[in-house]
Amino acid sequence: MRKSIATVSVSGTLTEKLAAIAAAGFDGVEIFENDLLVSPHPPEEIRARAADLGLTIDLYQPFRDFECVPGPLLAANLERAEHKFRVMERLGADLLLVCSNVSPATIRDDDLAAEHLRLLAERAAEHGVRVAYEALAWGRHVNEYLHAWRVVNMADHPALGTCLDSFHILSRGSDPIGIEAIPGEKIFFLQLADAPLLAMDVLQWSRHHRCFPGQGTFDLARLVRHTLNAGYAGPLSLEVFNDHFRQAGTGRTARDGMRSLIALEGELEGASHPSVPTGFAFAELGGTGELGEVLGALGFARTGAHATKPVELWSQGEARLLLNATGTQAPALVAIGLDSPHPTGAVKHAESLLSPVLPRERAPEDAPLDAVAAPDGTEIFFCDTAWLTDFGPGAAAPGEITHIDHVALTQPLHYFDEAALFYRSVLGLQPQESLELPDPYGLLRSKAMSSAPGGDVRMVLNIAQVGAGHTPWQHVALATGDLLATARRLRADHPDLLLPIPANYYDDLEARHDVDPELRELGVLYDRDEHGGEFLHLYTITIGRVFFEIVQRTGGYQGYGALNAPIRLAVQHAGQPMMSQ
Amino acid sequence: MRKSIATVSVSGTLTEKLAAIAAAGFDGVEIFENDLLVSPHPPEEIRARAADLGLTIDLYQPFRDFECVPGPLLAANLERAEHKFRVMERLGADLLLVCSNVSPATIRDDDLAAEHLRLLAERAAEHGVRVAYEALAWGRHVNEYLHAWRVVNMADHPALGTCLDSFHILSRGSDPIGIEAIPGEKIFFLQLADAPLLAMDVLQWSRHHRCFPGQGTFDLARLVRHTLNAGYAGPLSLEVFNDHFRQAGTGRTARDGMRSLIALEGELEGASHPSVPTGFAFAELGGTGELGEVLGALGFARTGAHATKPVELWSQGEARLLLNATGTQAPALVAIGLDSPHPTGAVKHAESLLSPVLPRERAPEDAPLDAVAAPDGTEIFFCDTAWLTDFGPGAAAPGEITHIDHVALTQPLHYFDEAALFYRSVLGLQPQESLELPDPYGLLRSKAMSSAPGGDVRMVLNIAQVGAGHTPWQHVALATGDLLATARRLRADHPDLLLPIPANYYDDLEARHDVDPELRELGVLYDRDEHGGEFLHLYTITIGRVFFEIVQRTGGYQGYGALNAPIRLAVQHAGQPMMSQ
The missing domain is CATH 3.20.20.150 (Divalent-metal-dependent TIM barrel enzymes)
Structure with missing residues (x-):
């Protein structure tokens, strides 16, 4: 037409x-x-x-x-x-x-x-x-x-x-x-x-x-x-x-x-999306050094290195993070790899929707990788499993963490609608809950999207409407089957890595819910949905623009613990220990 | 309480x-x-x-x-x-x-x-x-x-x-x-x-x-x-x-x-404002050079110089502009002098309302001047007539321009309410119309205030909600009793000084109102209120952050020609000739 x-x-x-x-x-x-x-x-x-x-x-x-x-x-x-x-x-x-x-x-x-x-x-x-x-x-x-x-x-x-x-x-x-x-x-x-x-x-x-x-x-x-x-x-x-x-x-x-x-x-025309992603292949972080230390502390192992680029693969279960030492930027989330049933179809679909296809500087022996730029600058890769071969034979990396649960990306203020349409039309994600949360220096507006209600690819788009001088954070949330075990280990071995949660939060939580007192000892946050689904989660401190969340969902919980985000924001703003960068 | x-x-x-x-x-x-x-x-x-x-x-x-x-x-x-x-x-x-x-x-x-x-x-x-x-x-x-x-x-x-x-x-x-x-x-x-x-x-x-x-x-x-x-x-x-x-x-x-x-x-307590201003004593502009040339072209004469500071007084009728060469800033409106029945009472009132009283670097022979800082940084002086003596004996400076009609100040986005309350409580101005006008790169939000409906002190507070890289303009509007005469003279002697108005504007204006075709020739804008009051005005080009407007009100017109502001904004943005600065 x-x-x-x-x-x-x-x-x-x-x-x-x-x-x-x-x-x-x-x-x-x-x-x-x-x-x-x-x-x-x-x-x-x-x-x-x-x-x-x-x-x-x-x-x-x-x-x-x-x-x-x-x-x-x-x-x-x-x-x-x-x-x-x-x-x-x-x-x-x-x-x-x-x-x-x-x-x-x-x-x-x-x-x-x-x-x-x-x-x-x-x-x-x-x-x-x-x-x-x-x-x-x-x-x-x-x-x-x-x-x-x-x-x-x-x-x-x-x-x-x-x-x-x-x-x-x-x-x-x-x-x-x-x-x-x-x-x-x-x-x-x-x-x-x-x-x-x-x-x-x-x-x-x-x-x-x-x-x-x-x-x-x-x-x-x-x-x-x-x-x-x-x-x-x-x-x-x-x-x-x-x-x-x-x-x-x-x-x-x-x-x-x-x-x-x-x-x-x-x-x-009733056209269906040619290649809705089925999971996260990887999340790629710019910056190395301390990021590697943090991943090691979280139980990740360095299981490979790119054959031709300064990129390391860190793995645990099906969670894979790439650390890219190209350039000298402060640590930031720069790319997301999505498991795609038909990578070529996906990138053609993205191109038909006017997404800029990224030129790949690729050595002849590298696996082909199709990628487009999202409106916020994040690179989106459509992957089959071939990309892993660029990182050598690899090794199993067992641990409590099983996979990437979601990634949260901060959007530029004037392009939030554009980003939502991009992730919906280009990736085939469906919008879920939209929220507005208090931040000590403004408001956080947030929209969750997923590959289907309860699907394997979950993203959270945030706009931080905050005063000048505050960094917009991004994060990668990692899923574990036993958060308390993960938290116990981190609390024992790397207590400085965990974002400290105020005692006032637990005083209030314990008045609202009948929860395990160990949550307070470990600094674990808690949410429960109206159907009894539960969400346990913890945050690391921030490195550059990035932090990690570790989450456990039970009983069909589909949310993101949004009620607890204001606690996190306040602690992050309040100048809690951050690793130097 | x-x-x-x-x-x-x-x-x-x-x-x-x-x-x-x-x-x-x-x-x-x-x-x-x-x-x-x-x-x-x-x-x-x-x-x-x-x-x-x-x-x-x-x-x-x-x-x-x-x-x-x-x-x-x-x-x-x-x-x-x-x-x-x-x-x-x-x-x-x-x-x-x-x-x-x-x-x-x-x-x-x-x-x-x-x-x-x-x-x-x-x-x-x-x-x-x-x-x-x-x-x-x-x-x-x-x-x-x-x-x-x-x-x-x-x-x-x-x-x-x-x-x-x-x-x-x-x-x-x-x-x-x-x-x-x-x-x-x-x-x-x-x-x-x-x-x-x-x-x-x-x-x-x-x-x-x-x-x-x-x-x-x-x-x-x-x-x-x-x-x-x-x-x-x-x-x-x-x-x-x-x-x-x-x-x-x-x-x-x-x-x-x-x-x-x-x-x-x-x-x-029913307290009345101790000193509502009765008029503009002066407007003070930072920067000199081209500003002086523009004022000369507008019919102003340099009628005095401050005894101890690098400040010139330019006058025409009761309109007085100070050019302050202190510092090296780009031309900008830095201060407003208000005729105040009781300057000392006014500044005490301002101080009681938590306004920062400005320290005056004053030579012993200078007239005392009481001033406070407005939330947008503009200095507000409360004046009796003594201040003029600092500028020497002076001279009559006849011309078409009779006085300052209003000043328009751009406000920082997050402090618009604060500014409105300041001008209302500290200066005793009353809020008049609030408007929202299209700008090619955003919106202009505008609130007019005056010392009484139709009072002698009129101010317009603007917020420019525009994309990055666009200068927020300020301006001084000067009143004339015969705008067409002023326009004819400027058009003949200083045609490059006038902001060019698109012919499309006049095509539309002439379809809406039965107006003098000379408006089009001279580049004069026009508005009429519902009671038949009329407003003729023209704009100069912009020097630094500042431009001048010349206005004529007849028949009790109380507005600001807001309908024409989008025309001005578009021409200003479109990169019309600006004097170098």
């Missing part, structure tokens, strides 16, 4: 926007009036610029508060419209969006609305322009999409149709199945936006919190299917008002929008 | 919070449980620390979801309470806040609520603890303050009273006059928070958008008056959940909170 986007959805000047939108692969644009008004370029030049970039101008918008006004105002409104038509002729745009009137002075009379819109359509037709009438969710009188369609139908003019906007329909909880009753040729345009579920004024929700399809909670595939069933043949067009996108990079947001439409198309 | 604050209102560790709260001059604190749980210090140590700092622990909170539970849960809840009582004994706190139950399983039965609370009070009394029951605005059954009081009254136990929270009362639109019907000795505690008027879920509103008294829209003075009339003799205690405060400096937020209570006390 043709793909379009409103210029208001990305940041920058109008010419920057057009260039980025074309570069991301869109076919057309909606020109948002304010973007034109503030531009130094006359409409003719914008028209030429778009044409040079291969972009059609699919819509000009918005035209507001037109219909159902008292008599004297109607003439003024038609005069305003004549001006828009002239601008549109210069711009080469032939479709005008008219939003339902929000003015308190609007007359509640559908016949009058139809009469006024018919007058507008007649004038429009003289300029070769068509008019798409849309119900704003907060329209004074017309605020339901089927109501807008009834008015359009009554007006009965070939230059008048309706515009559907997923936000205005789904934010009100309207059922999109009614779209199928509208003749497809009268659906002049379809605008798509997703949004998180927020209990707030719908206008503010619409103006600040829209996001691209797949980043929120709306079922857009269903809405689009109904629209296609109705016979709609126009473009899928993104119209997103989002405070973060306004501040983000133009090209990056345009690509993110295109990724969302490609993923939506895949969903419409 | 005694002043207290909940530890959750400021950022940091519990010990950082206590130190900052004491330093700001509070008498007591509410200990927020999570702050204690994450602290490495046992309750006894916190108690000692508070005592050393001269702080009483006025309240421990919150205790949730206690009353109206089914039988088996009641025993568990009383056990939970016993734990809190023990913690409070260690902490030396004797008042526990109990929030009305929000659980869906709550039984709707006031008799049962009273019975349960009475049981709780009996247990509490054994520990020397009292219980303050509060209606949360989103409580399942009890969510009105008078309902909470009825339950407390029914329970009839000396260790049980009610807690009033201004947010929970005013966010629901309840009339606080009902407070007067509650016996003062049964009002165990009063928590104060202000908030901007937001149409959103009340819980989210409460958890993220509370602010200090005077920073929002609630009439807190009235609520406190009713509470005092009822006979309440406890502290005024701030309890504010605010995402920005969480990320801001601990000491700074604590001082800001104290300032809000001092200002509120002043309001309660």
Whole structure:
């Protein structure tokens, strides 16, 4: 399907926007009036610029508060419209969006609305322009999409149709199945936006919190299917008002929008993900030295070294960590290897979703490795088992730790939605719980994703909204079958490695739950879900940007001990012993 | 009155919070449980620390979801309470806040609520603890303050009273006059928070958008008056959940909170501001060179030089600008002089509101000048006319420009509320319109303040929420009685000085209003209010961080041409000619 986007959805000047939108692969644009008004370029030049970039101008918008006004105002409104038509002729745009009137002075009379819109359509037709009438969710009188369609139908003019906007329909909880009753040729345009579920004024929700399809909670595939069933043949067009996108990079947001439409198309076609990962092959940490000491203390053994690169493999059970001494960065989580049933298919899928495929500096004898860059810069590798051969014959490394339970990645503030869509569409992970946790210097916002509810690949995306000067931490959580045994050993042999947990925490925990007093002695944290599933976990101190968590899940516990994260954050901030780096 | 604050209102560790709260001059604190749980210090140590700092622990909170539970849960809840009582004994706190139950399983039965609370009070009394029951605005059954009081009254136990929270009362639109019907000795505690008027879920509103008294829209003075009339003799205690405060400096937020209570006390006493400014004495710009050239082009004359400092006075009509060559900073607005009826009273008032009084490096012969630092770093001088004598005999400097109309200052993101309260309480300015305007790279949030509606001192506080790498601009707006004449002269003599306005703006303006075509030729912007008041204005290019606006108001126009600001921002961002600096 043709793909379009409103210029208001990305940041920058109008010419920057057009260039980025074309570069991301869109076919057309909606020109948002304010973007034109503030531009130094006359409409003719914008028209030429778009044409040079291969972009059609699919819509000009918005035209507001037109219909159902008292008599004297109607003439003024038609005069305003004549001006828009002239601008549109210069711009080469032939479709005008008219939003339902929000003015308190609007007359509640559908016949009058139809009469006024018919007058507008007649004038429009003289300029070769068509008019798409849309119900704003907060329209004074017309605020339901089927109501807008009834008015359009009554007006009965070939230059008048309706515009559907997923936000205005789904934010009100309207059922999109009614779209199928509208003749497809009268659906002049379809605008798509997703949004998180927020209990707030719908206008503010619409103006600040829209996001691209797949980043929120709306079922857009269903809405689009109904629209296609109705016979709609126009473009899928993104119209997103989002405070973060306004501040983000133009090209990056345009690509993110295109990724969302490609993923939506895949969903419409019923395409399944070619290679949902089945587990963690490895987590790769930049920096060595003390990281190796810590891994040794955690029971890992150095079981191999890369044949051609300064990378060591440390193993315990099925948990594998790579220590990469390339460069001199402070310890940080730099890459994640995922067990992939079809690595080549996975990377092609990622590429089709506009993910940058990473060039591999590879010696001829190295195993092929397919990798893409995640929005936060983390490298994601799709692995079969061949990669292990690069690290020599290896050796069994038994221990209490069995595998990587999850990794937690800190996201840049303005790209959280982009990251969530990346991990969802490119890796096939499903969003789980979203949380907001107090941090002594701000808030931690957190979204968990997994390869299926209870699947083997779990990731936690965090945004640290904290004051300046605080490091955003990342961590690798390692699973053990007997956390108390692991904790006893660490407490005895490496007490300085463990993050100290305040006694006040245990005073409170023991008041809430009947727990083993050994938890307090060992510094182990505890959570219990409503079904009796239990979670035991402990944290190491931080090395550079990284720390480790060791976890034990029992009774089907699916969470991440989020209730305990504020304890961890406070202790980390409070300048507890950190290894020098 | 005694002043207290909940530890959750400021950022940091519990010990950082206590130190900052004491330093700001509070008498007591509410200990927020999570702050204690994450602290490495046992309750006894916190108690000692508070005592050393001269702080009483006025309240421990919150205790949730206690009353109206089914039988088996009641025993568990009383056990939970016993734990809190023990913690409070260690902490030396004797008042526990109990929030009305929000659980869906709550039984709707006031008799049962009273019975349960009475049981709780009996247990509490054994520990020397009292219980303050509060209606949360989103409580399942009890969510009105008078309902909470009825339950407390029914329970009839000396260790049980009610807690009033201004947010929970005013966010629901309840009339606080009902407070007067509650016996003062049964009002165990009063928590104060202000908030901007937001149409959103009340819980989210409460958890993220509370602010200090005077920073929002609630009439807190009235609520406190009713509470005092009822006979309440406890502290005024701030309890504010605010995402920005969480990320801001601990000491700074604590001082800001104290300032809000001092200002509120002043309001309660009916104290009027001792010296509301009557006009702008001057605006002082750092940097010279090109700034002088620009002022010359705008018709200013260099009418004096400071006797002992590298500061020049440039004048036109009653508009006076100081160019300060001290240091080597890029051109910026560094100070504002305000005509003050009683400069000494004004600075004492500012000092009583915790504003840092600036030390003046003054030669013996210089006129005395009283100044304080605003939260954004701008120096605010309170002036009579003596200051002018430092600049020599001076000379009349006639011209079209008559005076300074307003100054616009960019605020740091996390301190916008603090700035608004400063300008309101310290300078006696009243908040006018608040706006949100599109910027090509984000949003501009803007609040106008003036010495009275239509008063002579107007300021605009802006926050630029834009992507990285964009300069936050400041500007001085100069009033003229004939903008077209000024524009004609500038267009003829200094065309490069004017910010170029896109033709698209005029195409649209002419469709909206019947305006003089000369506006387009001259690059003058236009706005009209609903009463027919008109605003003509133009902008200069930017020098360093600063630009100038020239404005003409007619017909009682009180705004700032905000509709045109997006045009300016786009042209400024688009890399229009800027003088080198």
